[in-house]
Amino acid sequence: MPDSQKALAWDDFRLIKAIADARTLPAAATLLGINHSTVFRRLGQIEAALGTPLFERHRAGYAATAAGEEMIAVARRMDDDVAAVTRRLAGQEVSPSGELRVTTNDSLLVHLLTPLFAKFRAACPDVRLDIVLANQALNLSRRDADVAIRATDAPPETLVGRRAATIAWALYGRAADFPNGPPGDETDLHARDWIALGEHLGSLQAVKYVQAHVAPERVAYRVNSVLGLAEAVENGLGIGHLPCLIGEARPALLRLAPPDPALSADLWLLTHPDLRHAARVRVFMDFLAAELAKLRRFISGEEPRTGA
Structure with a gap:
């Protein structure tokens, strides 16, 4: 008797479609990567469960019955749906769209990224940006964010992406406290009050x-924000290290020493491997990488920003 309670699986539909396409069991087995006897046994099991034959056996090969044609039609629709999903995940949509959650920190957002986000929205208006400010790394595996823009020398191994630039750091003080320019003696600097970032x-x-x-x-002063450190230096609380892209944007600050290569950090665009081919992620990361490449000399402290 047929087993009406047995649910058909996707593999059952794949097998029936393969037989219809190949017309013979050995050829279907080759398509599926299994052996001929397995195809024969599974076809028998499916027909027994349904209580109806799906193919008629002819000398020229296997020809579908009416029930078989119905099952083959469903299999082909399922195959088309899977292919469509695969294309979307591979970033092959003509027009990327939807919400994109991006995490970064406040200093990068204020002094570097907001004009670039505005340019991206103008170029891709169907992608909506949700910006999440956080100094700690969010869990991209749990979809806390789709893309992370981070300054780090050690990006997580679980993420993929590209290094977009190198962020230079230098020592800054309030210009009014150095009327004669940067002191030539490092001892003078170490005798002053310093501002440090939190542990x-x-x-x-x-x-x-x-x-x-x-x-x-x-x-003399600690603060757990790079923007807060810049504010503190600007208000005369002491001297401290800042990314050059922040220090140079504030006329009240004076660079007291050349950028120190030992303090630099790489700027990374990161995403989860499962998301890297999504159209909205791919087009956003490509756009940001190209725009940041234009600003590399500014980010590395070699020249002032001339516009984004």
Whole structure:
């Protein structure tokens, strides 16, 4: 008796479609990558479960019955749907669209990225941006964000992406406190009050520099934000290291020393491997990479920003 309670699986439809396309069991087995006896056995099991033959056996090959044609039609629709989903995930849509969640930090957003996001929206109006500000790395595996824009020397191995630029850091002070320009003696700098970033940003080389070279009693102010550090320097609370893209954007600040290569950090565009071919992710990362390439000398502290 037929087993009416047995649900057909996708593999059952694939097998029936392969037999219809190949016309013989050995050829169908080759298409499916299994052996001939397995195809014969599974076809028998499917027909027994349905209680009706799906093919008539002729000398020229297997010809579908009416029931078989119905099952083949469903299999082909399913195959078309799978192919369509695969194309979308491979980023082959003509017009990328939908919401894209991007995580970055406040200093990059304010001093670098917002004009680029505006240009992207003008170029791709069907992609809506949801910007999440966070200094800690969000979990892209859980879809807390689709793309992360981070300054780091060690991007997570679970993510993929590209290095877009190198962010230079230098020592800055309030220009009004240095009327004669930067002091020529480093001893003078170490005798001044310093501003340091909080320990939760301890992976930054600028934080390690202060820990290694500045006496604890000279650290007059700590703040857990790079933007907060820039504000503190601008208000005369002390001197401190800043990304050049922030320091140079503030006329009240003075660069006290050339950018220190040991303090630099790479700027990365990152996403989860499962998302890298999604159209909205691919077009966003390609766009940002191209725009950031135009600003590399500015980001590396070699020249002022001339416009984004």
